[in-house]
Amino acid sequence: MTGRMQPAAVVAMVGAGQLARMTQQAAVDLAVELRVLARSADEPAVLAGAPAIFGDPGDPAALHTMAAGADVLTFDHELVPAQPLRDLVAAGHRVHPGPDALAAAQDKLHARRLLGQAGFPVPAFCPVAGPEDVERFAAEHGWPVVLKARSGGYDGRGVIVARHGGDLPEDLARRAADGGPTWLAEAHVELAAELAVLVARRPSGATVTYPVAQTTQVDGICRHLVTPAGVADDLAWEAAELAQRVVQHVGGTGVCAVELFVGPAGRLLVNELALRPHNSGHATIEANATSQFHQHLRAVLDWPLGPTELRAPAAAMVNLIPGPGAGDPVANLPAALEVPGAHVHLYAKASRPGRKVGHVTALGASTTAALDVAARTVDILLQP
């Protein structure tokens, strides 16, 4: 061997979890050097071989080191303060998604206001400065009331379904750093279904949308999804169109995920927004013409986007989330590979109850068939 190709680009990603890990696999195809900001050498992307800078995502110096010499700075999570990102943009660095767009994924109250004021359908909501705000909201919209932490929640953390005034958290009246409330209240929506739509958008504006997925949550954490979604074609079309407008409105760049409620009478409501590759897009690795991880790299680099169509009639993805008493997925892996057509992805995270440590994707002639393969495989991976 004599001599290496120069990297096609250097992408700096804040965070080194499973999203960065799978982005690293895609980066290898494109000869993109992915540099990750990690807290420790045990993080999933570091174990996958991504060059790491060790530091805190809240530390402006670490962010500056990440951005130096990179073509673009991007994220595998949203827990990054805005000001250092604004400083990087002011210094001429490319940051995608940008700090203004990122605020919509960081702050649920901001996102609700931004989208609600623009006329997007969102659940009824109000900021919560104390128990009296919740009581007043419930008087108008009824119980239960969904209480959400303005920021920092994920996988069901930071969400409380309050059935009456006795369910309210103790820190409801605490103030956020900006003096605003730390909680918001939302009307509880009777759900016919939950949908997730991936949208990829280049800084120069071009946008592609993925086929709509239907997700199933348990305790606020996604257990599995299927594509195509089990809803009428015109509703799926409406969901895709709505998601694309949401991403354009907030100025998202890169891959963005828009989670939607299908409420009573098939009415769509915007639930959550993530401006990064997302759990709801993991099946795209095998199921779609371009995986969300390749697409994210292409989008943040302002390179041409790839096609998004499904490459099989149906796909399913089941998250690997050990419950109490679950077995070791690593020890069970050979047995799980007996299931034909299961695509197992392990994140190299120690297994513990409630933690997402991998996922399994399967393709099939129908969502039922694909889900059966993926779910059986997960059952084997978790068997005691």
Add this chain to the structure above:
Amino acid sequence: MTGRMQPAAVVAMVGAGQLARMTQQAAVDLAVELRVLARSADEPAVLAGAPAIFGDPGDPAALHTMAAGADVLTFDHELVPAQPLRDLVAAGHRVHPGPDALAAAQDKLHARRLLGQAGFPVPAFCPVAGPEDVERFAAEHGWPVVLKARSGGYDGRGVIVARHGGDLPEDLARRAADGGPTWLAEAHVELAAELAVLVARRPSGATVTYPVAQTTQVDGICRHLVTPAGVADDLAWEAAELAQRVVQHVGGTGVCAVELFVGPAGRLLVNELALRPHNSGHATIEANATSQFHQHLRAVLDWPLGPTELRAPAAAMVNLIPGPGAGDPVANLPAALEVPGAHVHLYAKASRPGRKVGHVTALGASTTAALDVAARTVDILLQP
């Protein structure tokens, strides 16, 4: 992040080229730790993040270091002496493919004899100890005569098509280290087509075969391939069956590639044998239910093998081989990504004429359509 999952297995791979690079991407999915034996930090698998041990594949100490603590030792090339591998096996290490099987891929004369004596169809051949052997062979089989170096040749190197006695190489009478000839002569076969069949075999015996691919060589180096092969179904079936018997006969383990000639009257002849993931299997990453790189890990670890069927009506793979005056694939990458449906794989090797620095795969409704997409993309990657 707190704590990593133990690796599902540790696989040590001798070599750190593009095959090891793509195996590393697959290893990440399965939480397999892939350790590569590299000559330098610039090699493709090291740049992809595989943990590396630096050393020479001919150095018994380096091989011992590789095998220590690994579940299995395997290879991304055949240039490994047999004795240190036999010593490792004797010391209780698992080595797949094993040294006896590997000899069939290392020594073309040995392979021809082994397969010829067992009744497999091979081109007429004879060992060459000097020009008189070639003249005698030509008197029986006619010119041209194909001269092949017994070992070390690849991508057309070590193969000479001699049209008459004046074409013979000067070192024809040189002796190999074992006292045997360094060249063999083969009858030139009028080719109707060339086929390649991937077979994966577990040490415990289970075997799967991939759909047959048709390859196109220029100057002895594979330029492109398509799957399904453009031959009659019964010939493809015969090719798959023949390849599987060849692999079983030589005792191959892991992924093995059998290259076949389709000679006059549709007669199949065994050409070359590789006991590792192979260029002819690169399209399996996107095109087949299990990629050859996942499959190789599964096979050498004696884990259940995955299904092999095509996931699209047709697939094509075109190697990225710069000619004189070619442009820089990295600089051309964004333009190449304009072609919808092209899956670009760059190996992070410096571009120079005649060197394989990547490949492009495309799926399609027909091999013609898929080949058109992949070839157009390669043309753009190489444009000056």
